[in-house]
Amino acid sequence: MKNKKFITLGFASVTLSLGLLFSSNLFAESSKLVPKESETSRLQSLAKFTKVIGIVEQYNVDDITIEELMDKALDGMMQNLDAHSNYLTKKDYKKLKVQTSGEFGGLGITVGMKDGALTVISPIDGTPADKAGLQSGDIILKIDEKSTISMTIDEAVSLMRGKVGDPIDVTIVRKGEMKPLVIHIVRGIITIESVHVKTINDDTLYIRVASFDQKVAADVAKEIKKRKATTKGIILDLRNNPGGLLDQAVDLVDLFVDKGDIVSQKGRQESDAKTFTASSRATLTKVPMVVLINGGSASASEIVSGALQDHKRAVLVGENTFGKGSVQVVLPITNDEAIKLTIARYYLPSGRTIQAVGVKPDIEVAPGEVKTRKNEFAIKESDLKQHLEEELEKVDGKKDEIKEDKKENKDIITSEMLTKDIQLKEAVDIIKALVIIKG
Template sequence: MNKFILSIIVLVISLNFLHADVKADKKEEQSRFESLSKLTNVIGTVEKYYVDDLKLQQIVDKALKGLMQELDAHSTYMDKKYFKEMQIQTDGEFGGLGITVGMRDGALTVISPIDGTPAFEAGVKSEDIILKIDDKSTLNMSLDEAVSLMRGKPKTSITLTVVRKDVRKPLEIKIVRDIIKIESVKAKTIGKDILYLRVTSFDKNVVDGLTKAIKDAKGIKGIILDLRNNPGGLLTQAIGTTDLFVDKGIIVSQKGRDDSSEETFNANYSKTLTRVPLIVLVNGGSASASEIVSGALQDHKRAILVGEKTFGKGSVQVVLPITADKSEAIKLTIAKYYLPSGRTIQATGITPDVIAYPGEAVKAPDMDFMIKEADLKKHLKSELEKVDGKDKDVKKETKKDDKKIITDEELFKDNQLKTGVDILKSLIIINK
């Protein structure tokens, strides 16, 4: 009898839970209906009473734009005209400025100018805030609208009005558009045993370019990987770049709202090229893919990061058509990137191990006025100064200018690079 009563109680509880679930589903469905009804009422009211005569399609387009802008800085709605403008032109008649921009606290901000591009040559800097594009204010302008305005035919000019940190008045910078051709990987040497690798953006050629540069370098004892003002690019290239230096473990993972959007990318032992000491240079213009590389190398304790805190763009976007003819689309944020330690990049960025600011490095004072042993009249000759028993003047070896070599003079003009080189030299000595 007790078992029978217990069964009845269990059945009643189950029915109550089922009833509660049904009620919850009904409540959620009612809430969705009320929300959609509210949206329809607002659209109808605007169509009927707004001061200007707006067609229903115009109202819906504006509603969609507002919705996407409210989600985050990288999500956007693209109508037919705008989506067509954003597609790559087959005739190659469209040029650009060579800058990557993003939204920071609602302001259109330069993430970084790309080396050698019109914007770089004109003096645009990372973290400049763009107030106006020609005569159009960027206030309440979407990110993609701004990009569309800055894009145009080569050899046409554009004026950006920017606000720069520590500069009291806005600056007007005139730039002439051009076809952007980027050399994504540049390799140089510092001294006899340091390889300097500059990656300007993560396009499809980066891993191949780095692989060639590392394999071609002989007698290298340390590497400087310069990711400053690198706005990012392809995730596959960021993973491949990290894989050149890390032989095992997670490189990066992406997580969205459900398990289906989760994905983890691991290092492959067979792709690792070198284990020499590594320094990575970063700054506020290092974003997205460059943050994945620098953050993963930092988490694996494979590199020491030198420079300034990075931009903090760690989200994943996809373009999704929303009409049958695929003439309109939305760009939607669907996931965030997470580093091997589990930390996120988004809105936090990567903090370097050693903070170093841009500018010239401090040089040692000139001590030539001090008397040394060699200045004494009867000083003992160095063995290096004697040849066949005769005194010989020691002549300094002069080097011809070489674009593949970073000179001491160039090094002292770049405090962040100089700091990285000094740390790397210490690591090389320790590893001997």
């Protein structure tokens, strides 16, 4: 039986939710989290800490209270554990609660720490950040006039969140650019449509998953069932998908894999260890698959793509993923304060970790357009079509019919669209080959 739990892949996000698990159960079991050292050693360490606090309080050049000293000590300790753990003061904790439950203006990006720098994991489709031109891999140097050096993820998220309609300037460093770029963005309400479906060549189903919200697996299953009779191959596009709910990642893989492990979670405590397995009852299709990934694919996206790769269920095309495979929980320490702590890491069916490594594609393809050589002497189909339509418009009663024919079908990806996306074009070619082999 599948072992499921409604848990989020802890990511700081400038969207309508942060995707963090709030927990008091772990706090109640805090005695189990301390190192198994001798009581003498622990008392000596605590005495040393108390002594340092006392010395700083007495001799520091600036007058500082014991409360301020403790906040600084806790903040420094948590930040030095890993990039995603931190201490939440009364002010920080209140802001986090607002971000996880309230409606607010944001940019529409997911950020994380990579090599010590605040990095854009991905902009979300159609959001202010996406429209302004922010890209996966951009390093954020400044938020308005504030430097992000030594800034926590939560502090950065708080600065980027604001009133709808208010502008913000984000200074970034981008690979390939000679100098920093200033991106001007106007905050907006972030609404995310997670699943987009189109068809290619009538027999290939293109499924774009922008993020893993509560209905992703159900929406994808619905679309597969609707087109099952005509579908010979599936392209799952997880590019710039920052992640989301773990149970949705597991359920999505389960639609394509009928047995075996999907992902396992391992922490220091036995209670943190969990394994999520596939069930044949949930599997909908075994048609050939290609999964598109890039540096903006993180967390749940990496679990899905990595699991399908380990099961040899899909060919992965694109670029190496972000490398976010750890679990964070928010643990209250008082009514007004808390800590955010990394308690476990995710492992793919083969046993490999995602954290700081990511998932490597089977076929590496950089983004860009398909380069084609023009034949100057060939008659363009578009020119010929336009000429014929002009002739037909001269015929009485046909003008309205021609206009109707010219409407674009938004549910179909055309060959012209494929030339603008070389990664997708490669995926289509691979699907064609796999269908031929299978057939």
